[in-house]
Amino acid sequence: MNRSIRKVAVLGSGIMGSRIACHFANIGVEVLLLDIVPKEPNEAEKAKGLTTEHPAVRNRIVTESFQQTLKATPASLYSPSFASRVKLGNFDDNLADIKNYDWVIEVVVERLDIKKSLYEKVDVLRKPGTLITSNTSGIPIHLMAEGRSEDFKKHFCGTHFFNPPRYLRLLEIIPTKETDPGIIDFLMHYGDLFLGKTTVLCKDTPGFIANRLGIYALIQTIRVAAEMNLSVDQVDKLTGPVVGRPKSGTFRLSDVVGLDTTVHVANNLYASGEGNDESRDAFVLPAIMQKLYDNKWLGDKTGQGFYKKMKDEKGKSVILALDFDTLDYKPSEKVKFDTLETTKAIGDVTKRFGVLLAGKDKAGEFYRRTFADIFKYATYRVPGISDEIFRIDQAISAGFGWQLGLFETWDAIGLKNMLTIMESLDQKPAAWVYEMLEAGNESFYRIEAGKKLYYDIPSRSYKKIPGQDAFVILSNLSEGIVWKNAGANLYDLGDGILNLEFRSKMNTMGSEVIEGIQKGISLAERDFRGIVIGNESSEAFSAGANLAMLFMFAIEQEFDEINMVIAQFQQTMMRARYSSIPVVTAPHTLALGGGCELNLHADKVVAHAETYMGLVEFGVGIIPAGGGTKEMALRCSDMYQAGDPELNILQTAFMNIAQAKVSTSARDAYEMNYLQDKDQIVLNRSRLIAEAKQAAIELAENGYTQPKQRSDIKVQGKAGMALFMAGIAQMQMANYITEHDAKIANKLAYVINGGDLSYPQQVTEQYLLDLEREAFLSLCGERKTLERMQGLLNGGKPPRN
Missing domain, CATH: 3.90.226.10 (2-enoyl-CoA Hydratase; Chain A, domain 1)
Incomplete structure (x- = not known):
């Protein structure tokens, strides 16, 4: 059947529920966001004489949750106006409305009894054929479907978004044995095309794919750091962009996610670990994580975790890092390793790994130990969590923002080279890796005819990764240069x-x-x-x-x-x-x-x-001179006929440039x-x-x-310039901008208004380009502009001189 998603109901308005609702609103879908009714009014509501029968009280939880999401950074909506696409309600009054919705996504608390109780109601109220999915990250999907109708089971599966859903690209799709294969195909396609996700098909195993491997890697990294006496700053430097991972590194990531979340997932993975998980004990928390958890130092949500943000005696914000031994916070240190210094000139991350793992200092040892450990663990998870290695790499890359997946990283190091390191550390991989090598296959991936192939373990051959036909991947096209x-x-x-x-x-x-x-x-x-x-x-x-x-x-x-x-x-x-x-x-x-x-x-x-x-450009003391100022004058000119006051239109463009927005x-x-x-x-x-x-x-x-080049660009000349310059002077007098800011702004006003013309008239593009270039040149001769440029080039912020 042809299926379209026009309306989505999200059950549960917590951090994930509200953010999932926002992302559907981003793509133009009408969303119903529901949560529970409070048991009683709060003090503010009582003061107003409100009872639990009042709509404001009944919807308080969902309203507060959604408003917190709208205020949070980074923003969950592409535009604040998209909030109007989300309708708020509660389970008691509005759950029956789900009969009009195409997809119901459950995002309530991670308790099986609560989920099953809600599903019992949903099963009665939903219309046949409605998609029903759970965003759970720790409860087996098949357990939640027990006792439900055949139509419910047929249209039910897990859809695990990663937080924040707008930014992280992973969407894990987890079917049960009863899920209709057509539903899975639809969700895989919909998540890719409409939600912008890397959709990864997962088995219904503990932690699915990304959390199973990602949390394992995070905990083991913390464990190795403690054993090697490496500091928080040092580990985050080693596990950041130098290895193709986010700037947050390991410990900053833990603070952002929340240590309680990591602990919850780790405890679940240990408690529900399969009997064949040879490394199950790795999910037992390292001592430092347990101490922080006991102290409720959970990261950003509690104001301190592995890092703590404070004000110094001058009122300036400073970041302090945890000392593992004393549990005190100390100023962040400048991190330097000889091994990292040798890779500074290597721009391609795939070419850094060989140098990093060969390091003779602590950095090299850290990489050898952590990489050998996670690579071994990943090999033993096939076919338990996935039959194909490419799904493991897709999940870990999209879920945690890594440039390369685990097996892609191993290929970059060199399969044989890494195997030697692993054997020296008593971290031998699973038998299928040796069987692959014995058959003459020395990499997990190959590129053939512009397509990426993966090593398929059952057939002992290479197969094309499905779905590539919809993509153009430049890194696969080296023969097409x-x-x-x-x-x-x-x-x-x-x-x-x-x-x-x-x-x-x-x-x-x-x-x-x-x-x-x-x-x-x-x-x-x-x-x-x-x-x-x-x-x-x-x-x-x-x-x-x-x-x-x-x-x-x-x-x-x-x-x-x-x-x-x-x-x-x-x-x-x-x-x-x-x-x-x-x-x-x-x-x-x-x-x-x-x-x-x-x-x-x-x-x-x-x-x-x-x-x-x-x-x-304004931030470094110059104006856009590659046609940027000209183009905004041109676009404003084209908008004048719409009937809005011309100077209002031009002022908006001017302010966007002047504020470096x-x-x-x-x-x-x-x-x-x-x-x-x-x-x-x-x-x-x-x-x-x-x-x-x-x-x-x-x-x-x-x-x-x-x-043909344009010669009909209407500019305002002296009339517009005078108004802009008057405003600039007022802002300088009020100390909103510096004298040099005013000088740059006046140059910008001169160009965007078409220069010293006595009345509004039409000019050519080349005329405006010449004005741009002249203004740019004059500003490059200013000492304060050079100071701003130097400030940025030295790795800091340009001074407001």
């Missing part, structure tokens, strides 16, 4: 479409990247029918221009060089806008400064939902006018380049015609 330099690769994606991938640090746009853009468009105009500009970086689409190069020129007062660089940058952006083939960009994560300007000049932007876009999502970028109606948002990051490729094909096939 048609041109490259130090900062960019050009790939032939097939179907007449090129892809330009930036490869500089944070994908900043230096000379190599600019060359790549020019080369890519030239090749596409000659031999292809469109180009996509996109990459697979976990850090940034592009963090903007190469500030270090600009600072070097400015400090040496090489203004001719700066003028030439900016002119070339502007020409490149205009080339993207006015080429003879469609140019489609695929931004994600950070698209700042020049990275934002490139998107502003594309024929179409296909943005990941989590795209943080902004013209941020960055969108909080791709949806927010629409509201800031950085994205337009022609653009597109994609929920699943893995689909981004494939969707951008399809957009380029459609533009080409619909008869793309090279546009």
Whole structure:
């Protein structure tokens, strides 16, 4: 049957329930969020004379929970306005409404008796065919379905979201033996396409996949750290970005998640551990974790855990780290290991592992011990928790934000090399690893014809990972590179479409990247029918221009060089806008400064939902000069005919630039006018380049015609500039901005209003580009601008000088 999800009911409004409700609201679904009725009014309600019959009292729990979620950071909604898509209610008055909903998701307290009691009511009230799923992380799915109707069982399974659901990509799908296979296929597809998730099919085993392995790795890391006398700061440095994992590392992650959550999952895994889990005792809490748990030092929710945030004598916030021996908190220390120093110049995380594990210091020993342990554990979990190794890697990567899964990491180290280390530490893996090697297979994965294959243990052969046909994965297309330099690769994606991938640090746009853009468009105009500009970086689409190069020129007062660089940058952006083939960009994560300007000049932007876009140059003492200021003046000009006061429209664009404002999502970028109606948002990051490729094909096939440069941009001239400058002066007098802030703002006002024109009139794009460049050059000659640039380059915040 054809199934669509238009309305979702979420039962339970706690942290997970409210956040799941918000994520469904993000994609346009109507949501009903329910929770229990309080037993009695609170003191404030009693003072107002309210009883438990009053709607405000009856819905107090759900209302307070939802409001707390709306106030929390990071935000659970793409736009605050989406909160109106969530209707609040309670189980007593509104549970019967679920008969009108397509999917019911249970997210109540982790007690089997409470869940089963709720399901008994749901079974009677739901209409046949309604999906019913549980977000449990610790209770066996089949136990919850006991005693339910056949239709309930057929449409019931586990759907385990990871917290926070908007940001973490994992959605584990856990069927029972009675679940209709068609329902599982639907949920796997829906989670991928509509919710933007990496949907992983799991077995109904303790902890499923991600928590089983992730919590094991976390606890064992803490245990090894204590044994090696490593500090909290040291471990978080070792387990962060250097190994392709989030900046939070191990201990900061525990504080964010909450130690009580980790302890709860660990205790469940120990209590329900299967008899064949040879490492079950590893889930017994290390002494330090038990001490913190007993002290109720649970992390962020209690104000202290492995870290503690305090104010010093000057009122400045400082982060203190726990000392394992004394249980006192001490100032965070600067971490330095010789092994880490040797990897600083290695940008590719896959190439770091060999160096890290060969280290002769404590860092090297730490990596050898922890990696050997978790790799061994993972091999023994096949086929218990998963028949296929790729599902294990997908779950751990998407659930915990790792760039590489466990078996992918092992491949990066080298299967034989890691096996030697494991054997030396008495951490031999399961027999199937030796059988794989004896058959001449020396890696868990292979790339063939642009597709990734995994080693299938039962057949002792390599099979294609399913679902890849919907994705374009650049790392699998090394044979498709048609041109490259130090900062960019050009790939032939097939179907007449090129892809330009930036490869500089944070994908900043230096000379190599600019060359790549020019080369890519030239090749596409000659031999292809469109180009996509996109990459697979976990850090940034592009963090903007190469500030270090600009600072070097400015400090040496090489203004001719700066003028030439900016002119070339502007020409490149205009080339993207006015080429003879469609140019489609695929931004994600950070698209700042020049990275934002490139998107502003594309024929179409296909943005990941989590795209943080902004013209941020003001913060380092300059204005956008790669066409960013020009483009916002142009877009405002196009909006004037809508009837809103023209200066109000222009002021909004001006303030976005002057405040270096960055969108909080791709949806927010629409509201800031950085994205337009022609653009597109994609929920699943893995689909981004494939969707951008399809957009380029459609533009080409619909008869793309090279546009002409604009000469009809209405600017306000002196009238607008005077109003802006008056406001700037008032803000300076009130000490909201510094003298240098005012100088930059006046330059920006001059450009965005079209300069010293006596009356509003139409100008060309080139006219505004020239104004941009002149203002940029003059600001580069300011000492205070150089101080701001230097502050950022030195790893801190630019001073407000």
